[in-house]
Amino acid sequence: RxxxxxxxxxxxxxxxxxxxxxxxxxxxxxxxxxxxxxxxxxxxxxxxxxxxxxxxxxxxxxxxxxxxxxxxxxxxxxxxxxxxxxxxxxxxxxxxxxxxxxxxxxxxATAPVSASHDALGGSPLDPRLTFASFVIGRSNTLAHAAARQVAEGRRGDPVMFNPLYIHAGVGLGKTHLLQAVTWAGNSGSERKVLYLTAEKFMYGFVAALKTQTALAFKEALRGIDVLVIDDLQFLQGKSTQAEFCHTLNALIDAGRQVVIAADRPPSDLESLDDRVRSRLAGGLVVEMGSLGEELRLGILKSRVAAARAHHASFDVPEAVLDYLARTITHNGRDLEGAINRLLAHSKLNAQPVTLEMAEREVRDLIRPQEPKRIKIEDIQRVVARQYNVSRSDLLSSRRTANVVRPRQVAMYLAKTLTLRSLPEIGRRFGGRDHTTVLHAVRKIEALVARDIALSEEVESLKRQLQE
Ligand code: ADP
Ligand code: MG
Missing domain, CATH: 3.30.300.180 (DnaA, N-terminal domain)
Structure with a gap:
């Protein structure tokens, strides 16, 4: 029947x-x-x-x-x-x-695939972000190898790690790597590779819901061989997340490859459901660390080479590259920005790039390393451990010698390693007056200047705190 x-x-x-x-x-x-x-x-x-x-x-x-x-x-x-x-x-x-x-x-009836076509256009790709222009260094070797492996797979190949989840801070090459996978996957292979930012996924899905083509959207997504999602941390909204989860499960279960980038590991994607997080963590999770100096130099050289393709006369002396690699430590975007500026400047003024020009032009890109925020509690803890007293001893009003000196050292460190004011430090040390703190700071400063043992002790404490 x-x-x-x-x-x-x-x-x-x-x-x-x-x-x-x-x-x-x-x-x-x-x-x-x-x-x-x-x-x-x-x-x-x-x-x-x-x-x-x-x-x-x-x-x-x-x-x-x-x-x-x-x-x-x-x-x-x-x-x-x-x-x-x-x-x-x-x-x-x-x-x-x-x-x-x-x-x-x-x-x-609505034809499933055609209706979803617009929603599935994918996010725009930058033609410069390929494997050829991706510089390999210590911090990205594994991520690069995994991405290559994924990009070189053929339809029907067993999937080695699924999803491939790459996380790193801003400007460390996530988008570059993901787009490289997409370019490589889409050229010369019969596989369908789709690159979507999490935002695009979200809007595509919401738009599809409005026009009642959500099913079509979903079905079309599931016809993809390799789904590449960038900036997953921006995925918001319960229903989009649920839809993302369904898509993820469906693709992985069907042996399709999923590649994801985010600015944090799966466990830190607070807004996502536990089950999604564990599915995300179930493949290969790779972190890309900060760009080492050598890698920065490599990226600068690759950028210069790319610029020279259009501007043959453009050249950046080794000394300038070294200077930039040493001073621009934050992220790849600033490196790219620096080369663009030097290019623009040397073109407009018809001048060769010099060190002086570089120093002048990229000054604002050279941000001091963000100092690690050190907390007063941490200082008290580390000092107490070092001198074998308790933290409450440091905060107490006891005035025995074995507590007074460590307390003064801790106050001195609080003054030199944090931005707290003297009254604030006094408050945090059991409600002492700011003149007491000032006295301690001066005392230790004076002692450090002539007591090598103390000076080394203080340096070692600083190092422990800065790690
Ligand atoms: P993210 O997506 O992690 O924020 P991007 O991929 O957008 O970072 O990288 C920022 C810039 O740095 C881009 O211009 C990118 O080409 C460049 N970049 C980062 N890492 C590399 C690398 N390993 N090789 C070449 N260029 C890189
Ligand atoms: Mg990015």
Missing amino acids: WSRVKGRLRTSVGEDVYTSWFARMDLEGVQDESVHLSVPTRFLKSWIQAHYADRVLTCWQAEMPEVHRIDLTVRTAMRCAAPTKEATAPAEQRRIEQTNGRPASELR
């Missing part, structure tokens, strides 16, 4: 629509007047409910006139967070008979 119903449905909606939406619908059972059907995904369910409810019922009634209700459920146990409360409970149980009597226009 079930196969006869399916046959009717196929005739009723047409072959294409049938395979798009009903091929994976299963009969769970028939009880009295209700038929229980299941589909593998939430989207399929809501799509069928919204568009084909009465068609399904009619087909059943043709075979079994006593049927008056169709229950449609999602088959597999949900591994992903429910999109929103409203979308789950009551709506979930809504019987599809309730959609009887909808205007015919709502029952119109």
Whole structure:
């Protein structure tokens, strides 16, 4: 009987629509007047409910006139967070008979792939961000090797690590690496590689929801061989996250490759559901560290070479490159910016690049290393440990010699290593007056100047705190 119903449905909606939406619908059972059907995904369910409810019922009634209700459920146990409360409970149980009597226009079938095409355009790619221009250094060797491996895979190859999750701070090459994977994957292989920023994924999905093409969006996403998602930390909103999770699961289960970049490890993506986080952590998680000086020099040289392709006369002396690599320590973007400025400046003024020019032009890119924030509590803890006293001794009013000196050292360190004022430091040391703090600071300064042992002790404490 079930196969006869399916046959009717196929005739009723047409072959294409049938395979798009009903091929994976299963009969769970028939009880009295209700038929229980299941589909593998939430989207399929809501799509069928919204568009084909009465068609399904009619087909059943043709075979079994006593049927008056169709229950449609999602088959597999949900591994992903429910999109929103409203979308789950009551709506979930809504019987599809309730959609009887909808205007015919709502029952119109939508071609799944074409409808989603716009939403799946992918984010723009920068033609310069390829493997050829990616410089390998100590901090990115593993990430690069893994990305290469992924990019060189063929359709149907076993997937080695899934997802490949790359995390690093700003400007350390995440986007470069991800776009390199996309370029390499899309050229010369039959695989479909899609690069999307998390924002684009989000907007694509939201737009698809509005135009009721969410299912199409999702189905099209699942036709991708390699899905590359950049800046995952920006993925927001319960329903997008749930959708992302479904997509992730579907792709990974189908043996498709997923590559992700974010500015933090999976465990720190606070807004994501636990199950998504553990799925993300279940592949290969690689961190790219800060750019070492050698790597910075390599990136600068690669940028100069790229610029010379269009401006043959542009040249940056070794000494200038060294200077830039040594002083611009923050991120790849500043390195790129520095070369762009030197290029612009030397072009506009028809001057060769010199060290003086470099010093003048990139001054604002040379930010001092952000000092590590040292807390007064840390200072008290480290000093107490060093001198074998307790932290409460340091804060107490005891004036025995074995406590007084460590206390003075701790106050001195608080003054030199933090930006706290003298009164503030006094407060944090058991409510002392700022003159007491000042006295301690002067005392230690004087002692350090002539007592080598103390001076070394203080240096060692500073090092411990700065690590
Ligand atoms: P992120 O996405 O991690 O913030 P990007 O990939 O946008 O960083 O990198 C910032 C800039 O630094 C880009 O111009 C990029 O080409 C360059 N860059 C970073 N790492 C490398 C590298 N290993 N080789 C070449 N260029 C790099
Ligand atoms: Mg980026």
